[in-house]
Amino acid sequence: MNRELQIKTKDKEYPIKFCQSYEGLLGLLDHIDFTNKKVCIVTDTNVGNIYLEEVKNALGYSAEKVVAFTFPAGEENKTLNTVYELYELLINEKFDRKSILIALGGGVVGDLTGFTASTYLRGIDFIQMPTSLLSQVDSSIGGKTGVDFKGYKNMVGAFYQPRAVIINTKTIDTLPKNEFSSGMAEIIKHALIKDLEYLDWLEKNSEQVNLLNQESLTEMIYRSCCIKKDVVEKDEKEENIRALLNFGHTVGHAIEKIKDFTWLHGECVSVGMVVAAYLSYKRGYISKEKCYRINNVLVKYNLPIEVKDISPEEIIKVTKLDKKVKSSVLHFILLNELGVANIYTDVTDDELLNAINNII
Ligand code: NAD
Ligand code: ZN
Secondary structure, eight states, rough: OOEEEEESSSEEEEEEEEEEEEETTTHHHTTSSOOOOOEEEEEHHHHHHHHHHHHHHHTSSSSSEEEEEEEEEGGGGGGGGHHHHHHHHHHHHHTTTTOOOEEEHHHHHHHHHHHHHHHGGOOOEEEEEEOOOHHIIISSSSOEEEEETTEEEEEEEEEEEOSSSEEEGGGGGGGGGHHHHHOOOOOOOHHHHHHHHHHHHHHHHHHHHTTOOOOHHHHHHHHHHHHHHHHHHHHHOOSSSSGOOOOOTHHHHHHHOOOOOOOOOOHHHHHHHHHHHHHHHHHSSSSSSHHHHHHHHHHTTTTOOOSOOHHHHHHHHHHHHHHHHHHHOOOOOEEEEETTTEEEOOOOHHHHHHHHHHOO
């Protein structure tokens, strides 16, 4: 039986549905009426090459018109320029307020499509069809949409919820291995901040998961979606507990920038989580053994636990730059226990420097 979840946010309620093929897509979207509606499938070159035809075929003649917008894959294209081109297509094709966008791809496609949907004609419907592991467990759920601007990540955007999230777990088969590991970092993060039993599961099932066993993958993606759903429903606009999802991200973002985005997001977050765990240990919240346990699970999923050629001072400098732009106080997420995290605003430079020095 296919799994399903229902997300309830302030102004929208929508399902997250799981499948292993796009064949039955219309059945999964039976709460949406496509009759007399125009649909635009937005995708990138990598994903479009593999899945666009399948999705088009699955939609068949349900809609008045189905068009596609394919842009070159890569974060460097998550920009207003691409949004501009998409607006042009939508206007040329006479898309109106009843029209629907479908985001078929990873987080780049999802964020950009959601943002376009939120602004075109003051907001039209969109559907998330995430195809990367990261987008299936993280970016497609919760309504954060946006694009990068002048090198600042996600600087322009909106909170805008989709009408549905369709997770085809079979698409993970074609995902590059390093992208898979990158997504695993967010999954391990979910377990560390919210669910000790899930951490046990990830440790025990690493072989099956790494072999992309469908049953194990589905179980894992479903469990992560449950955690993300729970957090987002309690705090849609990141006013409090949604910030827990930033565990490992303060240092992770800094590494990402210093490495000039040559390391994948999850790889940077992995090292960031090791630093945050060490900080938690130094404060006496968790034991050293628990830090080792965290390192081990990251290694099981082929994630790095250290980074060479970066000075700790540089990381602290970049962390502060990020802070200046996005918020006035540095929020640090620490673990009080495996499976329990809290937000701290009192982490000092010395503490951070010490932790980074011990890791990197
Ligand atoms: P991505 O969209 O760039 O996808 C990674 C790569 O994998 C791309 O080259 C893509 O073409 C390819 N790909 C995706 N699915 C594939 C498949 N099934 N088969 C073959 N290739 C496939 O990156 P991502 O890691 O999915 O997402 C990262 C983006 O998500 C960033 O822009 C980040 O800011 C954003 N994000 C948003 C949120 C949110 O809440 N909105 C949360 C986390 C991250
Ligand atoms: Zn992340």
